[in-house]
Amino acid sequence: MAHNRAGKIAQPEDLINVDAVTSAYYDITPDADNPDQQVSFGTSGHRGASLDGAFNEPHILATTQAIVEYRAAQGITGPLLIGRDPHALSLPAWQSALEVLVANDVTVLVDAQDGFTPTPAVSHAILRLNGPEGRNGRGEADGIVVTPSHNPPRDGGFKYNPPHGGPADSTATGVIQDRANELLRSGLAGVRRTTGEKARAACQAYDFTSRYVDDLADVLDLNAIKSAGIRIGADPLGGASVDYWGAIGERHGLDLTVVNPDVDPRWAFMTLDTDGKIRMDCSSPNAMATLIAARDRFDISTGNDADADRHGIVTPDVGLMNPNHFLSVAIGYLFAHRADWSPDAAIGKTLVSSSMIDRVAAELGRTLLEVPVGFKWFVPGLLDGSVGFGGEESAGASFLRMGGTTWTTDKDG
The missing domain is CATH 3.40.120.10 (Alpha-D-Glucose-1,6-Bisphosphate, subunit A, domain 3)
Known part of the structure; x- marks a missing residue:
């Protein structure tokens, strides 16, 4: 049953106390033996509330150190791009992450206007830097987005995108999650950290907005x-x-x-x-x-x-x-108007998306790629052009540029 004020403007009693939420981020030490207070990567990173001991500074320090160690083990030596959304916990978590990244000698790129950075802009930037025109002899880039997505204002979120630009797969998140929890249990022994002032001064500016907006005409x-x-x-x-x-x-x-x-x-x-x-x-x-x-x-x-x-x-x-309705229409239009896409490019959908998409694929004579929930399953196909469009039932999708090359490997709203 719907709440009696559903669809009505929030009242003062519905609002979070921002000071309480941010104070809890720093003041509460999570219980590393309590599963509800451990680092846990779901389909889109670690999420939780600081007031519940589920998203606090120790979580972010440990997770960032684990990401640093993971990228080193994978031979990822290029810059790391980091963005954040407007949730109350995003700024303090972003700052904590910078302190660990810089202490570990990672080159960090932050928004040139010190603004908010959408997930698709981070994915786009990673792919741009890892392309033939962006490398300039550097190692591969990867990224972090500090966001709990559509979750309520009291929540925080933290997710990692490797050099392919999309959500990290289960193998990567498993390694990062396990190492982060190991660091939590050790009292953060092994976490390298510098001061906030030194971390911020070491960061380099990247113009996420202009590069994304300028390239939009390609897709x-x-x-x-x-x-x-x-x-x-x-x-x-x-x-x-x-x-x-x-x-x-x-x-x-x-x-x-x-x-x-x-x-x-x-x-x-x-x-x-x-x-x-x-x-x-x-x-x-x-x-x-x-x-x-x-x-x-x-x-x-x-x-x-x-x-x-x-x-x-x-x-x-x-x-x-209905998201399934407009995704179906978009698929029909795109595959009829993108002459430079591979004739073998498939249509990707999640298992729980509407069978309407199946019928559109059949009418177009295209292969239907049906995957479990999670956009990570579309990443390989969007990278090599074998998937023209990948979409989820929750209205998250991405598709190829007009010329058939990759636009983003994470959802772009």
């Missing part, structure tokens, strides 16, 4: 969108895409309005999700209620989760579309 027919005069409303839902949408509209001359440019770690402007919690779930009609109410202002509207790896689409006639 989307932006001239067609512009010439059609489509009025677009983009709601970042207070997430990391907040500066990207305005830059996209300006750079490519689109009729695009950023519906809500506000950023607030409490997400006080959000409507409550179905269970009465604040959650930036762009596939939920209750979380998207504000954008749905404004649907007549635009020809099409879109909303993102906090790290912009998922999206929801709102139209004047339907309201919030």
Whole structure:
């Protein structure tokens, strides 16, 4: 049963105390023998709440050290790109990670504007740096994104993307998770760390925004969108895409309005999700209620989760579309209009996605690649071009550039 205030603007009693959440990050020491307080990588990194002893500074120090050791064992010697979203715990976790990375002599690239960085922008940057024009004799790059995605404001998240740019596979996350928990049990013995001031001074700037926005014309027919005069409303839902949408509209001359440019770690402007919690779930009609109410202002509207790896689409006639519906339409359009994609390029979907996609694939005469839940399963195919489109039931997807080469290997909302 839905909460009686689902779809309504959050009230003061629904909001987190940011000071309490961030203080708990530093003050609470997790119990390394309690499974609920150990590092645990799910389908998209380690997530938890500082107030529960599940996302605290020891977790991040240990996990970052484990990542440093993992990348060294894999021979990864290039720079590490690190981004973060607006969750209250993302900034302190980002700072903790920098202190460990720099102490271990890792070259760290951070956003040039000291802003928020969506997951797809980090994936795009990793692939760009690892491409023929980006290497310049350096070792391969990898990355970290500090985000719990659409989770409530009290939560934090931390995920690792290896040089292929996508989510780390189970083998990698298993090694990192186990080593992090070993470090937790040892009282962080073996964790190298420098001061915050020295760490920040050692970081190098990387312009995530411009490089992503400039390259966007390689994957989307932006001239067609512009010439059609489509009025677009983009709601970042207070997430990391907040500066990207305005830059996209300006750079490519689109009729695009950023519906809500506000950023607030409490997400006080959000409507409550179905269970009465604040959650930036762009596939939920209750979380998207504000954008749905404004649907007549635009020809099409879109909303993102906090790290912009998922999206929801709102139209004047339907309201919030079913993700499986618009993914099916996108697949049909792309495979009919991308002449330079391999004729053998497959359509990727997760097991729980709609069989509607199966029928679209059959009509197109394309191979259907059905995988377990988790975008990591699409990474190899998106890298070598054997998968043209990979999408999940939660409206997270990526597809190839117009020329049939890789765009991102993580979801791009």
